Amino acid sequence: MGRIVILKNFRIVDENVNMLGSVVAEDGIIREVFPGTAEVSGSGLSNKELEDFFESARCIIDGGEGSDRWGLTLFPALTDMHAHFREPGFPEKENLESASLAAAAGGYGTVVCMANTNPVIDTPEAAAALKLRSDALGLIDLYPAMSLTKGMAGRELSLLSELIPGDSGQWAPGRLPRRPPLILSEDGKEVASDSLLLAAFTEAKRLGLPVSCHCAPEDEGRSAARVIEMGKKTGCHVHIAHVSAKKTVGLIRAAKAAAGNAGTGFALTCEATPHHLLLNRETAVMMGAETWGRVNPPLRTEEDCRALMAGLLDGTIDAIATDHAPHSGDDKKLGAPGFSGLETAFSACLTGLVHEGGLSLSRLLSLMAAAPARLLGLGDRGRIAPGYRADFFIADTDARWKVDPARSKSKGKNSPFNGKELRGRITTTIHQGRVVCDAVRTAR
Ligand code: DOR
Numbered sequence: 001m002g003r004i005v006i007l008k009n010f011r012i013v014d015e016n017v018n019m020l021g022s023v024v025a026e027d028g029i030i031r032e033v034f035p036g037t038a039e040v041s042g043s044g045l046s047n048k049e050l051e052d053f054f055e056s057a058r059c060i061i062d063g064g065e066g067s068d069r070w071g072l073t074l075f076p077a078l079t080d081m082h083a084h085f086r087e088p089g090f091p092e093k094e095n096l097e098s099a100s101l102a103a104a105a106g107g108y109g110t111v112v113c114m115a116n117t118n119p120v121i122d123t124p125e126a127a128a129a130l131k132l133r134s135d136a137l138g139l140i141d142l143y144p145a146m147s148l149t150k151g152m153a154g155r156e157l158s159l160l161s162e163l164i165p166g167d168s169g170q171w172a173p174g175r176l177p178r179r180p181p182l183i184l185s186e187d188g189k190e191v192a193s194d195s196l197l198l199a200a201f202t203e204a205k206r207l208g209l210p211v212s213c214h215c216a217p218e219d220e221g222r223s224a225a226r227v228i229e230m231g232k233k234t235g236c237h238v239h240i241a242h243v244s245a246k247k248t249v250g251l252i253r254a255a256k257a258a259a260g261n262a263g264t265g266f267a268l269t270c271e272a273t274p275h276h277l278l279l280n281r282e283t284a285v286m287m288g289a290e291t292w293g294r295v296n297p298p299l300r301t302e303e304d305c306r307a308l309m310a311g312l313l314d315g316t317i318d319a320i321a322t323d324h325a326p327h328s329g330d331d332k333k334l335g336a337p338g339f340s341g342l343e344t345a346f347s348a349c350l351t352g353l354v355h356e357g358g359l360s361l362s363r364l365l366s367l368m369a370a371a372p373a374r375l376l377g378l379g380d381r382g383r384i385a386p387g388y389r390a391d392f393f394i395a396d397t398d399a400r401w402k403v404d405p406a407r408s409k410s411k412g413k414n415s416p417f418n419g420k421e422l423r424g425r426i427t428t429t430i431h432q433g434r435v436v437c438d439a440v441r442t443a444r
Contacts, residue, residue, distance in 0.1 A: 002027035004057040005390060005433045009064030010074035014384045015366035023074065024053070025390035028432035033384055059435065061428065063394065075365060076382050077109025077391035077429065079372040081183070081271055082212065082241055082321035083342060085111075085142070087130060089118025094326040094411045096130070099342070100139040102324070102410035104429045104437040106342040107393035110373065110381060111140055112212075115147040116187040122147045122158040127181045139436050141391075143376070145212065146181040148200040154191055160184070160203035182376045185212035185241070188296060190223060197230055205236035205265070210375065212239045217297035221247040228255050228268060235264035239375065242323050244276040244297040246307035253316040269375055271321040272308050274345045275416055278352040280305055283416060292414060295325070296337040309357060312367065319372040320349060320364075326412020340412035344403055346395070347422035355423055361397070390433040399425035 008022035012033065021035045054060070063072035080103065086094035103111050113130070115121035121130065127144040134142035150156050184204055190213075191197040204211045215223030224240050228251070231238035243249060252270050259268055275295065280302050287293030311317040322345045325338025346368065353359040370382035381389045402421050405413035429437035 001056050003433060004053065005430070006054065006057045006060045007063065007074055007392065007394075007430075008060065009062050010072055010394070011063070012074050012384050013361050013365055014076050014382070015362050015370045017384060018362055023384060023392075025433050028390050028434075030384065030386055030388045030390050032386055059433075061394070061435075071396060072394050072427065073397050074384065075107065075393050075395065076369045076384050076388070077393055077431065078107050078346065078368045079110040079376070079378065079382055080108050080322050080324070080342065080345075081112050081239075081319055081372045081376065082273075083111050083113050083324035084116065084326065084338070085113040085130075086326060087113075087117060092328050092411070093331065096133055096142075097137060098409060098411045099324070099326070100134065100137055100142070101437075102340075102342040102408065103140045104431065105409050105426065106344070107346045107395070107426050107429055108342060109140055109389075109391035109393075109429070109431055110143070110376075110378060111342075112143045112145050112183055112376065114185060114187045115145050116152060116189075120147050120150075120152045121145070122150050122152070124159065124163060124181065138431070138434070140431060143182045145183045145185045145187075148184055148186045148191055148211065149196065152186055152189055154186075154189065154193065154196065157196065157199055157203065160200065160207065163203075163207055165207045181209070182378070183210050183212055183239070186214065187212075188214050190214070190216055194230075197227075198234065201230050201234040201236040201238075205234050208237075210237040210239045210267075210269070212241045214241045215248070215297075217244075220245045220297060221251055224248050224251055228252075231268060232259075232264065232266050235266050237267040237269070240268075240270035242273050242276060242297060242321070243270045243308065243311070243317065244272070244300055244304060246304045249307045249311040249316055253311070253314070256316065269318040270316070271319040271372070272311065272317045273321060273323045274341065274348045274352075275299065275323075275339055277305060277308050277312070277320070278348055279416055287416060290335050292332050293416070294332075294335055294337045295323075295339050295416075309353070309359075312353070312359060312363070317367070319375060320345070320367045321372065324410070324412070325414075326410050327414050328411075329413065332414050338414065340408065340410050340415045343408050343410060344415055344417045344422065346393075346426065347401070347424040348417055350397060350424035351422045390430065392430045393426055394428040394430075395424050395426045397424050399423065401425045
């Protein structure tokens with residue numbers, strides 16, 4: 001028998017499930033999900049076998065312990081398609097460890113970090129080196145994105161032509177990492193040259209990788225239309241990052257409706273951030289529009305927020321991503337754009353979208369866990385069902401807490417939710433069957 005973990009007496013919620021039950025995982029993989037408690041499950045095990053099973057368990061977490069109600073909810077760990085870890089190059093803003101701790105504290109098990117570092121992550125080796133360091137920390141599963149052009153300078157392509165599609169080689173020290181990253185992105189930059197963008201999308205299509213496209217904040221719709229056209233031409237998967245404007249939501253909705261007939265393999269997906277969904281220009285002004293409230297794309301109008309919400313509800317928006325962008329206080333005062341986001345994303349969305357906005361909890365878990373994982377080709381996570389990875393977080397969905405930058409694990413204290421009361425306190429995060437954050441209620 002392998003390393004057994006039992007999570008019993010929880011409300012279990014993922015994109016398909018909302019029930020009271022228990023989960024048994026073995027060696028980092030979910031083995032069984034039972035309705036009711038594990039003790040009285042219809043698992044097919046005899047009483048003696050169940051007893052042995054519990055006896056052998058390395059870790060038992062009881063969601064109902066000491067409580068006369070089913071107080072805690074077990075969720076699949078979240079996947080963030082878009083974060084900035086600032087490694088290498090900007091240790092005063094964030095580093096691998098502080099970002100990973102922040103991600104785990106926020107319920108994330110898998111994160112894509114962007115390539116706008118110093119040096120830029122523009123080779124598979126650089127991406128692999130960062131991933132290997134992250135794997136050694138063992139807190140989350142990190143996938144560094146690779147830039148489209150060398151140094152993000154927009155002059156020549158990164159080494160995309162040397163990558164081999166579908167190579168299943170493992171990331172290992174001393175081995176040339178032929179395995180491509182999961183996603184390509186020029187991050188905050190547009191590739192100005194049409195011919196270079198065409199070449200990059202053609203390589204992305206060959207590799208079967210999505211390209212996360214950051215549109216120009218001042219004319220998001222025009223930028224989005226350009227990459228959508230290029231996607232149609234090349235048949236590549238275009239993912240539009242942090243959609244913020246009503247016009248862009250409409251454009252993506254129409255393009256998705258038309259894409260079904262294209263037949264080129266062209267796929268279009270997009271993400272929205274918690275801050276663009278929940279906060280408007282007034283918040284930015286209150287925070288200081290050119291300092292603490294500055295973000296790219298900028299916070300917009302209430303009408304834009306409502307359009308994003310409609311996009312979540314009708315499936316135009318596929319995923320919620322943080323765009324976690326930690327900066328030092330000095331950098332924010334000088335106008336550095338971006339918000340710290342990993343530690344507040346779930347609670348902010350639970351409060352604003354579910355408790356106050358009418359989104360179902362299962363839909364939220366689809367947007368933050370299962371859908372982004374699928375989009376990245378990580379079909380083994382984001383749900384609580386047999387065969388999926390034992391990556392979870394546990395939260396009290398009613399508990400209120402006040403966001404306090406002094407208590408954040410991230411070095412970036414630049415959250416727009418600082419001082420706000422949010423609902424949904426995360427108590428524990430479990431990565432591949434091991435508690436990586438705030439072990440509470442661990443019986444043994
Ligand atoms: O506000 C932002 N900050 N938006 C981005 O797209 C990039 C990010 C950063 O790296 O600071």
